[in-house]
Amino acid sequence: MTVPAIKGTRKYQPPEAIIATSFDSGFPLSHDTYNGISAASDGKIYYVLCSVDVDQGGRMYCFDPQTTKINYCGDLTELCGEKNNKSIPQGKSHVPFTECGKKLYFSTHIGYYTTIEGMDKMGIPPEGYLPYPGGHLLAYDMETGNVEDLAVVPHKEGVLTMSMDTHRMIIYGITWPSGYFFRFDLKKKEMKDFGLISLEGENGHGQTFRTLCRCIPINPENGDAWFSTSEGDIFKCTPYGDKLILLTEDNLRKDYFGQYDPASPGHMGYNWRQVAWHNNSKSFYGIHGNSGYLFKFDPEKKSIELVERLTSRPSKRSGMFDQFSYGYLGFYLDNERETIYYLTGAPIYKNGRRVAGKANTAKGEAKGLEDLHLVTFNITGNEYKDHGAIKLENGESPLYVNSIAVGRNGYIYFMGRIMDNNTIRRDLIRIPDPLFKSE
Numbered sequence: 001m002t003v004p005a006i007k008g009t010r011k012y013q014p015p016e017a018i019i020a021t022s023f024d025s026g027f028p029l030s031h032d033t034y035n036g037i038s039a040a041s042d043g044k045i046y047y048v049l050c051s052v053d054v055d056q057g058g059r060m061y062c063f064d065p066q067t068t069k070i071n072y073c074g075d076l077t078e079l080c081g082e083k084n085n086k087s088i089p090q091g092k093s094h095v096p097f098t099e100c101g102k103k104l105y106f107s108t109h110i111g112y113y114t115t116i117e118g119m120d121k122m123g124i125p126p127e128g129y130l131p132y133p134g135g136h137l138l139a140y141d142m143e144t145g146n147v148e149d150l151a152v153v154p155h156k157e158g159v160l161t162m163s164m165d166t167h168r169m170i171i172y173g174i175t176w177p178s179g180y181f182f183r184f185d186l187k188k189k190e191m192k193d194f195g196l197i198s199l200e201g202e203n204g205h206g207q208t209f210r211t212l213c214r215c216i217p218i219n220p221e222n223g224d225a226w227f228s229t230s231e232g233d234i235f236k237c238t239p240y241g242d243k244l245i246l247l248t249e250d251n252l253r254k255d256y257f258g259q260y261d262p263a264s265p266g267h268m269g270y271n272w273r274q275v276a277w278h279n280n281s282k283s284f285y286g287i288h289g290n291s292g293y294l295f296k297f298d299p300e301k302k303s304i305e306l307v308e309r310l311t312s313r314p315s316k317r318s319g320m321f322d323q324f325s326y327g328y329l330g331f332y333l334d335n336e337r338e339t340i341y342y343l344t345g346a347p348i349y350k351n352g353r354r355v356a357g358k359a360n361t362a363k364g365e366a367k368g369l370e371d372l373h374l375v376t377f378n379i380t381g382n383e384y385k386d387h388g389a390i391k392l393e394n395g396e397s398p399l400y401v402n403s404i405a406v407g408r409n410g411y412i413y414f415m416g417r418i419m420d421n422n423t424i425r426r427d428l429i430r431i432p433d434p435l436f437k438s439e
Contacts, residue, residue, distance in 0.1 A: 016388040018374060020398060022418045023063070023428045025049060025070050029056050030426040031091075031111065032400045033415040034214075034329055035161075038097035038104070039405040042142055045413050046104055047405075047428060048076070050092040052111045054126060057089035060140070063428060065409045070428075073140065076108050079147045080136045087130035088112045088123050094214075096405075097140075098164040103148075104140040107173060109158035118362030119265055121203065122157070122177055135159035137171055137184060154180050154193040163216040165223050168239050172216050172225040177203035179212045181227065181244065183237060194237065194244055198229045207263045214268075214329065217275040217284050219299055226284070226299070228252055230262040232270030234297075249302035256306055257291045258321075266361040268326045276333035276340075278379060285340060285379070289327020292344065294377060312346035312373035313386040320347065323357045326364040330404035330414055339435065340377040343401050343414060345370035346389060371397045374412070376435065387434050392418065398429055410436035 030049035037047040045063040057077030063070050076090035077083060091111015097104040110132045112123035125131050134156035139148040150171075153159055157175035164171045169186040179201030181194040198210035213227045223239040232253035235244045252270040260269040273289030275297070284297040285307070292311035297304050315322055322328070322345035330343030348355045348369055357368020374387040391397060398416035405413040411430045418425050 017391045018388055018431050018434070020390050020392050020429050020431045022392060022398075022420070023068065023070065023430075024425075025059075025061050025427050026072075027059050027427075028425070029053050030059075032402070032417065032426055033092070034094045034402045035096045036093045037403045037405045037413060037415060038099070039407045039413070040097070040099055040104065040142060043407075043409065044142075045405055045407060045428075046073075046097050046140075047403075047413070047415060048093040048106075049415070049426060050111050051089070052091055052113065054088060054112050054123070054129065056091075058092050058108075058111060060093070061428070063413070065407060065411060073145065074147065079138060079149070080108060080133075081149060082133060085130060085133065086128065088125055088132040090136065092158070094158075094160055095162040098166065100164065100166040100169075102142050104142060105138070105164050105171065106140070107137050107153070107159035107162045108135045109160065109176065110135070119202070120177075120363050132156065132158070135175065137162070137173075150186065151184055151189075151191055154182050154191065160212055161214050161216055163218050163225060165218050165220070165225070165239065167220060168223050170223065170239055172218070172237060174212055174216065174227065176212065177201055179203075179210070181237065183225075192242075197227065197235070197244070198231075202265075209263050209265060211262075211265065211268050211271060211326075213271050214273060214326075215275050215286070217277060217286070219284075220277060221282060224299065226275075226297075228271045230260070230269030230271055236299075247302060250304045252288070252304065254288075254293075254295075254304070254306065256293055257288045260290075266325050266363060273327040274329050274331035276331070277335075278333060279335045280338070281379075285333055287327065287331050287342065290321055290325075292322065292327065294340070308377060308382075308384055310340070310342050310344070310375055310377060310384070312344055312371075312375060314346040314371075314373075315344070318347050318354055320354070323347075323368045323370045324364075324366050324400075324402075325361050329402040332404045332406050334406055337435065338378055338380045340379065341404060341406055341412065342375045342377070343390075343404055344373055344375055346373045347371075366400060369397075369399070372399075372401055372416070374431065374434070390431055392429075394419070400426075401429075406433065
């Protein structure tokens, strides 16, 4: 089907606003997606719309920018072979797709939670349902549409984050809620469980609670995979080693990031939020979610260097953290353009005063309403630019945006909450790439 853009009831274009177009994938139960989107070599955008329903899994789609046609690729629960299991479904995918050999590699996550003391925990199955069977590692063939079920991750938990070394064909991941780190060798079909990485992770209570890392960057030069902890420690896993190695020369405990109690929920602590490899400097560039500081991590020098606060200009002027309690995941490094794209928040003002949200929260959520801004940073030129607020055609701001895919056709894609005819839905959104015209 060819899907028309959703038209708002009134046109609205504030000064310097970037006008966004939303699309309707036809999934009324869709919920917030974190990561879960990538631009592939076939020119198409692949994405997952999540579900928190006990009877409905998340769904995978493919968007063709040339025709605006949306193709339904499948229900995550069915792709995992669990359609008739009567178990808690595969409700989410929290990871970007990694392309290798015309296949897209990704993983699944639980979407049905039980809330205990304000914190999300593994969903307790209702009467007549089986517990969550565990997240799967999957490979989607872009040419045939077939899906290969590669493995189920350790301890039947969900996959919180996953990265793949496409040269050595090795997948790394962290499970939720407990935080088991695993490595899966695709050639050998071998799963290695390294155990818990941060006490009891987000399954813990009191002093055993730790917010878990959401990103595992890989050094393509040697295959080392890295992750952080809420305390600010940095660890690496080598492709064939048997233990995790602590980086002793530096850490993420920076005063500029703020002060955190790792045992308290509702923030990422000293964890990095998102990290990407930069080819020219042979280093990582990453964002600390709560403070919005961009940093450079040189694995050879084993050092962390702060670069720039990558928040929006209104956020910089306010001097306050953004409203999303964990910071934003819409962070992408384009190595060809030497440019970082970042979708982040900006405070809303009424009668000249900043609209403040909740003082605290016990989980990853927006503590209050914000505008959405696109920020870019050119690494070579050390050039920061806030391109302004992003608005839908009806004047509303997309909310809960924690994903990004930069296409080669002049558009940037993400998923978010859309206010449409006084109802909220979650779906695919795109905006023009302001840097595309200069190429």
